[in-house]
Amino acid sequence: MAKRTLVRAAAVLGAASLALAGCSSDSGDESASGGDGAAASATTVTTDCTPEEATAGTTPSTAPLKIGTLLPDTGSLSFLGPPMVAGTQLGVNDVNAAGGVLGQPVQLIPGDSGDTTTDTANSTVDRELAAGTQVIVGAASSSVSLKVIDKVASAGVVMFSPANTSDQFVCYADKGQYFRTAPTDVLQAQAVSQLISDDGGQRVSVLALNDPYGTGLADNIVKNLADAGIPEDQIQKIIYDPNAQSFNSEIDQVKDFAPDAVAVVGFEESAKIITRMHEVGIGPSDGMKVYGVDGNMGNALGEAVAPPLLDGMQGTTPLTDVGPAFQDRLKGINGALIDFNYAGESxxxxxxxxxxAEAAKSTAGRDIAANINNVTEGGTPCTSYQECLPLVQAGTDIDYNGVTGKLDFSDAGEPSIGSYGKMKFGADNKLTTDGYIVVGE
Structure with a gap:
């Protein structure tokens, strides 16, 4: 199969034709823990590289495939955990129903990722590596992934995130063992910028938390808005400490800037930010055009803010039109689900x-990694494990187009196409999906 050289600049330049996931620091630990906002915002991460790719080993393994999870049961992203856990479980169920891997059922070993304030992720990874997992699905947070990626890659185990969007992973020295089904923030920035520009935004403030996810996405939003024709002096970028007691100073800066649109790139602290914006008269329900991203565009935000303060707030999250049938199947795993973010990616x-693993005829982690990109692009299209499995067993080169649509992984082990839901809060602080934006094609 022909391999493509990753040209990340193309995704950025694509924003110039618009109508209109974090990479702030070379040290993931520093930026994840807060650090200096000004320094973080000034640091860039290159995405112009030849990514490392795994090489299959010389001794295939026929041991049962064990998949561990590193997903947020606790911590600041715990609201994202249930749909990802359900999606992972449903995937394992479907694989096993179709015959498993190498004729054996896949074993699922669940684990909590916590967040960057704890060492939960390291403890989970240690336990799962000791149990012999060859694939770990997670983490959700880019900062958490950066805490454990070296350990996982060095063990020759696949790390497969359904939700990391930081650009920092594109060129990361991961021995070719890291992959993700969530599109990079280079693509989400295009989608957010398109929303802002379509609404007529001409003077924009971007508020972003200080971690690899926040600063990377903020940098890309600013670049895309500038590429779309908004003068640089009409774009304000503020990087904040997500653990701060208040955000009054940052929001005062936004008010003084007098924007006609505000993008908030954050997690659960977004509730405090939106509440404070309303107190000074620049919240969504006050008429300000406010935009969120995948880190905060969930019903958990609606529950944390008094109605109707979110009324009119829009935003994006990696989302494809998976349809009610898939959502019903997820509810069969967890009947309490109200959000489905990253379930399809999981x-x-x-x-x-x-x-x-089937293509490699081996469940060794390095053998799996060496075949992941190949099964997502360039071959005979198939859309389910049940449909794809006999093709792979017959030696056919396949192109798996999954629940989330076309994947077409680049050499960096990530989708080259990003589909985003256009999300909007109503007066009841409930989210609805108002169509989809597809970028990167």
């Missing part, structure tokens, strides 16, 4: 890993 991470 499901596809499992199926792609299983197909790669």
């Amino acid at each position: 499901y596809d991470a499992v199926v792609v890993s299983a197909l790669a």
Whole structure:
């Protein structure tokens, strides 16, 4: 199969034609823990590289495939955990129903990632590596992934995130063992910028938390808005400490700037930010055009802010039109689900890993990694494990188009196409999906 050289600049330049996931520091630990906002915002991470790719070993393994999870049961992203856990479980169920991997059922070993304030992720990874996992699905947070990626890669285990969007992973020295089904923030920035520009935004403030996810996405939003024709002096970027007691100073700066649009790149602290924006008269319900991203555009934000303060707030999250049938199947795993963010990405991470193991005729982590990109692009299209499995077993080169649609992984082990839901809060602080934005094609 022909391999493509990653040209990340193309995704950025694509924003110039618009109508209109974090990479602030070379040290993931520093930026994840807060650090200096000004320094973080000034640091860039290159995405112009030849990514490392795994090489299959010389001794295939026929041991049962064990998939561990590193997903947020606790911590600041715990609201994202349930749909990802359900998607992973459903993926394992479907793989096993179709015959498993190398004729054996896949074993699922669940684990909590916590967040950057704890060492939960390291403890989980240690336990799962000791149990012999060959694939770990997670983490959700880019900062958490950066805490454990070296350990996982050095063990020859696949790390497959359904939700990391930081650009820092594009060129990361991961021995070719890291993959993700979530599109990079280079693509989400295009989608957010398109929303802002379509609404007529001409003077924009960007508020972003100080971690690899926040600063990377903020940098890309600013670049895309500038590429779309907004003068640089009409764009304000403020990097904040997500653990601060208040955000009054930052919001005062926004008010003084007098924007006609505000993008908030954050997690659970976004509730405090939106509440304070309303107190000074620049919240969504006050008429300000406010935009969120995947880190905060969930019903958890609606529950944390008094109605109707979110009324009219829009934003993006990696989302494809998976349809009610898939959502119903997820509810069969967890009947309490109200959000489905990253459920499809988690499901596809499992199926792609299983197909790669079948293609390798081995469940060794390095063998799986060497085949992941290949099963997502350039071959005979198929859309389920049940459909793809006999093709792979017959030696056919496949192109798995999953629940999340076309994946077409680049050499960096990530989708080259990003589909985003256009999300909007109503007066009841409930989210609805108002169509989709597809970028990067």
